[in-house]
Amino acid sequence: MKSLKMKIYLLLAILGVSALMGFATLAKAEGTALTDQDLTSVSAPTTTDEIAAKGDPGADFTGNVRDVTVSDSKKGLTLADLANQAGQNKIAINFVWTLICGFMVMFMQPGFALVETGLIRAKNANHTMMMNFMVYSLGLFAYYVCGFAIQMGGVAPVANLGGLYPLNGEHVVNFLGKPWGLFGTKGFFLHGTSYDVGVMVMFLFQMVFMDTTTTIVTGSCAERWKYSAFCVSTIGLGAIIYPLFGNWAWGCGWLSQLGVNFGLGHGYCDFAGSGVVHSVGGLTALACAFIVGPRIGKFNRDGSPNAIPGHDLVLVLLGCFILAFGWFGFNPGSTLGASGNGALRIGSVAVNTMLAGCTASFAALLYMWIRYGKPDASMTVNGLLAGLVAITAPSGFVNPLASCVIGWIAGFLVCISVEFFDRVSKVDDPVGAISVHGVNGLWGVIAVGLFADGRSNYGGSWNGVAGGVKGLFYGDAGQLVAQLIGVATLVGIIFTMSFLWNWLVDVVVGQRTSAKAELAGLDIPEMGALCYPDFQLKAQDYGSHIASQAEAVKSK
Amino acid sequence: MRLIALLVIVGGWAIAMSGLFLTTASTTRILFALVGICVSLFGILGVLNQYYLSRAIWKK
Numbered sequence: 001m002k003s004l005k006m007k008i009y010l011l012l013a014i015l016g017v018s019a020l021m022g023f024a025t026l027a028k029a030e031g032t033a034l035t036d037q038d039l040t041s042v043s044a045p046t047t048t049d050e051i052a053a054k055g056d057p058g059a060d061f062t063g064n065v066r067d068v069t070v071s072d073s074k075k076g077l078t079l080a081d082l083a084n085q086a087g088q089n090k091i092a093i094n095f096v097w098t099l100i101c102g103f104m105v106m107f108m109q110p111g112f113a114l115v116e117t118g119l120i121r122a123k124n125a126n127h128t129m130m131m132n133f134m135v136y137s138l139g140l141f142a143y144y145v146c147g148f149a150i151q152m153g154g155v156a157p158v159a160n161l162g163g164l165y166p167l168n169g170e171h172v173v174n175f176l177g178k179p180w181g182l183f184g185t186k187g188f189f190l191h192g193t194s195y196d197v198g199v200m201v202m203f204l205f206q207m208v209f210m211d212t213t214t215t216i217v218t219g220s221c222a223e224r225w226k227y228s229a230f231c232v233s234t235i236g237l238g239a240i241i242y243p244l245f246g247n248w249a250w251g252c253g254w255l256s257q258l259g260v261n262f263g264l265g266h267g268y269c270d271f272a273g274s275g276v277v278h279s280v281g282g283l284t285a286l287a288c289a290f291i292v293g294p295r296i297g298k299f300n301r302d303g304s305p306n307a308i309p310g311h312d313l314v315l316v317l318l319g320c321f322i323l324a325f326g327w328f329g330f331n332p333g334s335t336l337g338a339s340g341n342g343a344l345r346i347g348s349v350a351v352n353t354m355l356a357g358c359t360a361s362f363a364a365l366l367y368m369w370i371r372y373g374k375p376d377a378s379m380t381v382n383g384l385l386a387g388l389v390a391i392t393a394p395s396g397f398v399n400p401l402a403s404c405v406i407g408w409i410a411g412f413l414v415c416i417s418v419e420f421f422d423r424v425s426k427v428d429d430p431v432g433a434i435s436v437h438g439v440n441g442l443w444g445v446i447a448v449g450l451f452a453d454g455r456s457n458y459g460g461s462w463n464g465v466a467g468g469v470k471g472l473f474y475g476d477a478g479q480l481v482a483q484l485i486g487v488a489t490l491v492g493i494i495f496t497m498s499f500l501w502n503w504l505v506d507v508v509v510g511q512r513t514s515a516k517a518e519l520a521g522l523d524i525p526e527m528g529a530l531c532y533p534d535f536q537l538k539a540q541d542y543g544s545h546i547a548s549q550a551e552a553v554k555s556k
Numbered sequence: 557m558r559l560i561a562l563l564v565i566v567g568g569w570a571i572a573m574s575g576l577f578l579t580t581a582s583t584t585r586i587l588f589a590l591v592g593i594c595v596s597l598f599g600i601l602g603v604l605n606q607y608y609l610s611r612a613i614w615k616k
Contacts (some may be wrong), residue, residue, distance in 0.1 A: 058557050109559035176577060262576050264585075286600070425605050426612065477582035485572055489594040492569025496562050499604075503558070523592035552613035 004235045009327035016303035036078040037375025073260045089161045094337030095201050095348075098161065102201075105208040108326030109136055113216045115385075119310035119378060119431045123521025124223045125531035131230055132216040138231055139214040142238035143207050146188055152206055153184020155251045159459060160337030166193035168204060170252050179252040182242060184311070198262045205333065209277050210378075211244050212330075216281030219431035220289045221511075224518050227526045233288065236501045241279050245494050249276045251515045255489065258464040258482045265479025267463040268485040268486040269452070271349075272334035274393030274444025279490045282438020286427065292504050292511045294428030296518055305422045309432065315378050327353055327388045327422035331395040341459030345396060352386065352395045354479025356407030359538055360387020371415075381413055382432045386414035386440040393444040397469045410440045442487050449483030452476075471542025515550035561604035568596030 044066045046235035056062045068085045068415060070077055094386075111130035120128050130298075154170025157163045169185035189192040190203060214234045223228070248255040259267035270276050299305055312317060331353045335343040364383020369378040387407035394406060415438050417435035421427045427434065454470035456462075462469055470476035505511060521537065568591075592608025609615075 015559065018571045108579060258576075263580075263599050264576075290604060293608065293613060296613065299612070300616060303614070421596055425601055426609060475585065481575075481582055481585040484586060484593065485576070487591045488569050488572035488589055488596065491593055492572070492601070493569075495596075495600060496565050499562065552616035 016434065020387065029528065033358075034173040036075070039079065039082070040075045042077065043431050043448050043503025057380060073404060077199045083293060085168070086203035090339045091160075091198075094160045094343070095197075097338040097343075098201050098205050098333060098336050101329035102205040102208050104326050105242045105333065106136075106211065107322050107332070108208075108539075109133075109215060111319045111322030111326055112212075112219075114315045114322065115381065116219045116319075117150070117164075118312040118315030118319060119219075120222045121308065122311040122535065123523060123537050124531055125311065125523065126527045126529055127227065127522035128218065129525055131225070131227070131530065132215055134231065135214040137232045138213055139171070139211045139238035140207055142235045143210050143243070144190065144203075145239065147239045147243040148190070148206060149185065149187035149194075149211060149243075150240065150252045151187075151210075151246035152155055152202060153186040154181065154247070154253075155202075156199075158202070158234040158336060160335070160339075160343060164196070164198045164202055166196045166199055166289075167202075168316070169422045170247075171248035174333065179257070181247070181257060182255070183247050183253075184251050185300075186523050188554050189418070190352045192213050194279070202336075206426050207271055209330075210238055210246070212273075213277050213281040213284075216278070216437045217285045217288055219284035219433035221292045222430045223263050223522065224292055224434050224512055225288075226510060227522075228508045232509055233502055233505050233511075236505070237284055240270055241284065241494065242276075243499060244497070245280050245490070249486065254484055255482075256442060256463045258485060259463050259478075261340075263478060264464040264482035264485070265449075265476045266461075266467075266482070268482045269397065269469050269479070270445060270486065271396035271448075272331045272392045273491055274389060274391075274441045274447075275486055277441075278389045278392060278437040278496055279441030279445065279487075280443050280498075280508045282434050282436070283490060283495040284502075285429070285433045286438055287495055287499040288502050289427050289429055289512070290499070293299075293507050293553075295425070295430070296515060298428045299426055301416050303426055305426070310378065310430075316381055320384055322359055323385060324377050324388065325425050327392075328356070331392055334396065335458070338360060341446065345456060346450075348397045348400075349397045351400055351512075352398060352403035353391055355400055355403040356387040356391030356395075356410065359404045359407035360384055360414070363387075363408045365411075365452055367412055367415040378432075379418070382414050382418065383411040385436045386410040389437055389440040390444040390447060392441075393452055394448045397448055397456050397471075399451075399453050399455070399482050406444070406451060410443060413443055414440055440492065445483050445486050445490075446480075447471075449480030452479060486552045512553065515553035518553065519546070557607040558604060561599050561607060563574070563601055564599030565596045568592045568599060571595055 017533055042065050044064045046061050051061050070081055113129055116132060117125050117128045140315055153167055156165050156168045160313055167186050170181045171185050172179045172181045172184050214237050247253040249268055255268035257267055258264040272441045297306060321328045328350055330348040332349040337343040338346055361380050361384035365380045368379045387410045390406050390410035392401055414435050417439040418432050421434055448469045450473055452469040454468040454474050469496035470479060472480045514521060572589040575585040577584060581605025
C-alpha cells in the first residue's frame with residue numbers, strides 16, 4: 001500500500017494528463033482494483049503550516065494531493081475527482097498552449113508592418129504602417145460579427161479544446177448525391193451558446209490567422225491605395241471571403257470532406273494555412289493589384305520595370321525575424337493543443353518550420369547572388385518568408401528532410417515569381433506579397449499531396465479518415481488530387497470572389513488615390529501627418545514619363 | 557472582358573471538379589485538376605491581366 005501511495009504522489013507531481021490511465025495500470029500491477037477507499041489514506045507530503053513557515057524553494061511540496069479539487073468534502077478525494085482533474089489539466093494545457101501561440105501570431109502584425117513599411121518609400125510610411133495597424137481592428141470586428149461563425153460555426157467536436165460543442169451548425173446542401181458543407185451557422189457575435197470557454201480560445205486563435213490574411217493585401221497595394229477603400233476591402237475579406245474558404249478547409253466544409261465523400265486521401269489537408277491564410281491573402285493581393293494598377297513610375301513606356309527601393313532595410317530584416325518568431329505560434333499552435341491526440345508532434349512541427357525557412361532563405365540568397373552578383377537583402381527576406389509560407393500547410397504532416405526540400409524549392413520559386421510578375425505580367429507588387437504568400441501558399445498546399453509521410457497521427461484520424469496523411473511519394477495519389485482541388489478552388493473561386501468584391505469597392509469608393517497624392521506621398525494627403533516630420537524626403541527621378549502617367553491616373 | 561475572364565477562371569475550377577464525378581482513377585483526376593488550374597491561371601494572367609495591361613497608365 002505504501003508503494004501505491006508513492007506512485008500516486010509521482011503521478012500527481014507530473015500533473016497527471018494521464019492520471020486515470022496511470023492509476024488503472026498501477027492497480028493492475030498490484031493485482032487489485034483501485035477504489036475511492038484507497039485514496040482516503042493519501043496525504044500531502046507536508047502540512048500547510050510547515051510550508052508557510054519554511055517556504056518551498058525546491059518545489060518539493062507545491063502542487064500535491066491537496067490541490068486536487070474535491071467535489072464532496074464529506075466523501076473526500078475520489079477517483080472521479082482525480083479523473084476530472086486530469087481531464088481539466090489536459091484541456092488547460094491545450095488552452096494555454098493555443099492562447100500563447102495565438103498571442104505569438106498576433107505579434108506577427110508588427111513584423112508584417114515593419115517588413116512592408118521598410119520596403120516602401122519614406123513618404124508613404126505612415127500610410128503603410130496605419131494600414132497594417134488597422135487591419136487588426138477592422139478584421140477583428142468583421143470576424144467577430146460574422147466571419148468566425150461562417151468559418152467555424154460547424155466545427156464541433158474538437159477534442160483538444162474540450163469539444164467546442166456549441167459550434168454544431170454547418171449549412172450543408174446535397175448535390176449529385178454528396179453532402180457539401182458550405183458555411184457555419186453558429187457563433188455570430190459570439191452570442192448565446194457560443195459564450196463558451198473553448199469557443200473563446202478557438203475564436204482568438206482563428207481571428208489572428210484571419211488577420212494575417214488581411215495584412216498580406218496591404219503590401220501589394222502599398223503606396224497608392226486609398227485608405228477608405230482599404231478599410232472597406234479589409235472588412236469584406238475578414239467577414240466573408242476568408243471565412244468561406246476557412247470553413248471549406250477547416251470548419252468541416254466540403255473540401256475537408258473530400259476524403260470521406262470521394263475517397264481522396266484525408267480530404268484537403270492544410271495544417272496551418274498555406275492555402276487558407278496565405279494563398280487567400282496572396283490571391284486577393286493579386287486581384288487588388290490588378291484593380292489598383294501600378295505605381296506612377298514603376299514601368300517605363302516600353303514596359304520595362306524600374307526598381308523602387310524601400311527606405312529602410314533595417315525595418316525589413318527586423319520585421320522578418322519577428323515574423324519568423326511568430327511562425328512558431330502559427331504552425332505548432334495549429335495542433336490546437338500540446339496534450340493528447342498526437343499533439344506532441346509540436347516539436348516536429350516547429351523544427352520543420354525552422355528548416356524550411358532556413359533552406360528557403362539560402363536558396364533565395366544563392367539565386368540572387370548567382371544571377372545578379374550580390375546577395376540581395378530584400379529577396380533573402382522574401383526567401384525566408386516564402387519557405388515559412390510553403391511549410392505552413394505541410395508542417396504537421398512531413399519529416400525534416402521533406403521540409404528542407406519544400407523550403408529550398410520555395411526559395412527559388414519566390415525569386416522566379418517576383419521576376420515574372422515584375423517583367424512579364426507587369427503587376428506592381430512593392431513587397432512581393434503575391435509571390436511570397438500567393439504562389440508559395442499554393443506550393444505549400446501541393447507539397448502536402450507530395451511529401452506527407454503518413455507518420456502523423458492526430459488522434460487516429462484527420463478530417464474523419466483514419467490513419468496518417470500520406471502524399472503521392474508515400475503511396476496515396478488521392479491525397480494529391482484533394483490538394484489540387486484545393487488549389488483549383490483557391491485560384492478559381494476565391495480569386496474570383498476577391499476580384500468581384502474589390503471591383504465593387506472600386507466602383508463605389510474608388511480604390512486608387514489621386515496622382516497628386518501619390519506623387520507627394522500618401523502620408524499627408526491620406527493620413528494628415530508625416531511619419532518622419534524631421535527628415536528631409538528626397539524625390540526619386542523617373543524622368544519625364546512621370547507626368548503622362550500621372551495624367552493617366554487622373555483620367556481613370 | 558473582365559466578366560469573360562472571370563468566367564474562364566471559374567470554368568477552370570469546374571473542369572477540376574468535374575474529374576471527381578467523371579472518373580474514379582486518381583491519375584485522370586490529377587489530369588483534370590491540373591488542366592482546370594491551368595485554365596484558371598490563363599483566365600487570370602492571360603485574359604484579366606491583359607485587360608488591365610491594355611489600359612496601363614505607363615502606356616499612355
